[in-house]
Amino acid sequence: MTLTDARSGPNDRLRSARLALRLSQEEFANKVQEAGQINGEPNECTKRLVQRWESGQTTWPRGPYARALETATGRPIERLGFVPPETRVRADGRGGHDVERDPAPGTDASIVPAPGSGGFGGIWLSTYQFFSSSREGTFTGAHFVLLLQRGSTLTVRSLPGAALSEGSVLTMDLTIDRNVLTGTWVEETSPSGHYRGARYHGAIQLLSEPTGLRLSGKWLGFGKAMDINSGPWELAFQTATTNKAAVDRYSCIPSLDA
Structure with a gap:
């Protein structure tokens, strides 16, 4: 059809x-x-x-x-028989590209709807994959993170205790353009962990799925040999509630088995 x-x-x-x-x-x-x-x-x-x-x-x-x-x-x-608005990429005539969405008839959303009254605001599960040369393998880093949206900007901060990466602290600063989120990320590793307090940083771009429940994309960052590494990164919506009870509930180590 x-x-x-x-x-x-x-x-x-x-x-x-x-x-x-x-x-x-x-x-x-x-x-x-x-x-x-x-x-x-x-x-x-x-x-x-x-x-x-x-x-x-x-x-x-x-x-x-x-x-x-x-x-x-x-x-x-x-x-349920619904047809998501079509998303397509077109050249902008200056060597770059833009993302366009065709809104479905009867909808008012050319912007991807997001959870809660605060747009993308809420608590999400952040997971990414990376290759560690010192540990000779591919690993998954996971944090429960708090997203705060102000207009077209989005700040991401990991919740206390919400890390599999040996107690690391994760932050992001993103700009929202319809269903595209672009920005930077920084991860401060634990001084007592394998990476001994090393600070990693880079760029990230994510796309929101039509229901706004999942953000997926890729990260870029420098390696030890001054090469640029990349890998998948995904955020999955958990709750739009950001009160103290919700923050306390998600201040824990995420389970990736669910």
């Missing part, structure tokens, strides 16, 4: 998911509202909005609604 075809007809997948729950459109709207409360992202879903989704008039819900729909149905948003 082409993008045009998907946008021209009703959303039978969403309707089937609702009917499988034996809910009317009004009852389903209430369930989506309840799911938003569970997610910590209250919404104002109505019967009319459900009708717009099922008729195909709105082909891609905003972030909080997408996440509420996933919670309400237990299915990924991509399996």
Whole structure:
């Protein structure tokens, strides 16, 4: 099915998911509202909005609604018949490139929706891979990090105790351009760890997936031989709540088995 075809007809997948729950459109709207409360992202879903989704008039819900729909149905948003806005890269005529998004009809988001009322703000799980010549292997560094957004800038700071990299402290400073995040990273390793307090830094660029629940990209940084190394980096959304209780809960060593 082409993008045009998907946008021209009703959303039978969403309707089937609702009917499988034996809910009317009004009852389903209430369930989506309840799911938003569970997610910590209250919404104002109505019967009319459900009708717009099922008729195909709105082909891609905003972030909080997408996440509420996933919670309400237990299915990924991509399996509920919605079509994400198309993202493409074009030359800017000056040797560089720009990222464009085609907003779906009936949506107001040319910017990728992000969790919570604070945009990308919240607590995320940060993981990256790197090769260590001194340890002769590839390793994963992981931290729970706090993201604070102010306009188009985003600061990232690791939470106390949230490290697998021997107690290292991670920071990032990013600039947001629609679904592209670009900036720098710095990691201060533990003085008592394998890297003996070494400071590493470099550049990073991330792309946000349509629901805003995951950021993925690559890092760049200098190696011992003055070569430039790179590797994958990913941030996975955990919660939009940033109060003391949430910070205390995530001030721990992340489990990568979940």
